Amino acid sequence: MPTAFIQINNLHRKYCEGEQDFSVLKGADMSIQCGETVALLGRSGSGKSTLLNLISGIDHPDSGSVSVNDIELTGLSEQQRTLFRRQHIGFVYQFFNLIPTLTAAENIALILELNNYSARKIKQRVSHLLNEVGLEQRGNSFPDQLSGGEQQRVAIARALAHEPTLVLADEPTGNLDAEMGLRVLALLRQLVVANKGTLILVTHSLAVAKTADRILTLDDGKLAERVGDFAW
Numbered sequence: 001m002p003t004a005f006i007q008i009n010n011l012h013r014k015y016c017e018g019e020q021d022f023s024v025l026k027g028a029d030m031s032i033q034c035g036e037t038v039a040l041l042g043r044s045g046s047g048k049s050t051l052l053n054l055i056s057g058i059d060h061p062d063s064g065s066v067s068v069n070d071i072e073l074t075g076l077s078e079q080q081r082t083l084f085r086r087q088h089i090g091f092v093y094q095f096f097n098l099i100p101t102l103t104a105a106e107n108i109a110l111i112l113e114l115n116n117y118s119a120r121k122i123k124q125r126v127s128h129l130l131n132e133v134g135l136e137q138r139g140n141s142f143p144d145q146l147s148g149g150e151q152q153r154v155a156i157a158r159a160l161a162h163e164p165t166l167v168l169a170d171e172p173t174g175n176l177d178a179e180m181g182l183r184v185l186a187l188l189r190q191l192v193v194a195n196k197g198t199l200i201l202v203t204h205s206l207a208v209a210k211t212a213d214r215i216l217t218l219d220d221g222k223l224a225e226r227v228g229d230f231a232w
């Protein structure tokens, strides 16, 4: 049987607080197919960001395995994981996380420079992406000159710049009003689908989660497919 695009098996992650260990993930399992958009719901503190950090290779599990596109992340060195992330992963954060001293265009260009794209290709790609997110006139603006929705659109362009196979979005609409949140989300989804990418979307909103192909919930350190209709 072919393995899933993302395969997580029996994942454990605990943090140490003083003398005590505090388990966040307690045997989480999941399979995600290539091209799926999956929403991840769970209470605050349930471990959603922890899980995304393990899937992107920012963090390392205590035990269990994470494989993405047949690459077993737990078998990679830290340097290899950094390279893997730079080439294959796009990240969108709740608070945009743009670099304040760089313009919108420079924020998008950075990942392309790290991936050794030519200057000509970077220029083309940045201009194309600014256009895609409706900010073709704002490339020279700094983040603090942009509205929240505009900053998040720059962050989406940045996350997709290197055409990652996997996009991880950690509450990307949590800091926007409801209408702008849905617009930004629709844009993110449309761009990921156009690129045949896979999207994991962390959200507190059931309305947002319902826009995904599938909903997973994280509760008591384990993942489950959401069945039935309940409110968070």
Ligand SMILES: Nc1ncnc2c1ncn2[C@@H]1O[C@H](COP(=O)(O)OP(=O)(O)OP(=O)(O)O)[C@@H](O)[C@H]1O
Residues within 6 Å of the ligand: 015, 016, 024, 042, 043, 044, 045, 046, 047, 048, 049, 050, 051
């Ligand atoms: N580096 C760390 N050291 C110690 N504890 C941590 C660390 N990172 C996260 N935690 C704890 O692990 C638990 C899960 O955190 P995490 O950020 O993954 O939750 P979350 O589901 O993303 O929450 P939210 O919805 O509020 O963003 C929390 O109780 C948090 O305090």
Ligand SMILES: [Mg+2]
Residues within 6 Å of the ligand: 048, 049, 050, 170
């Ligand atoms: Mg979080």
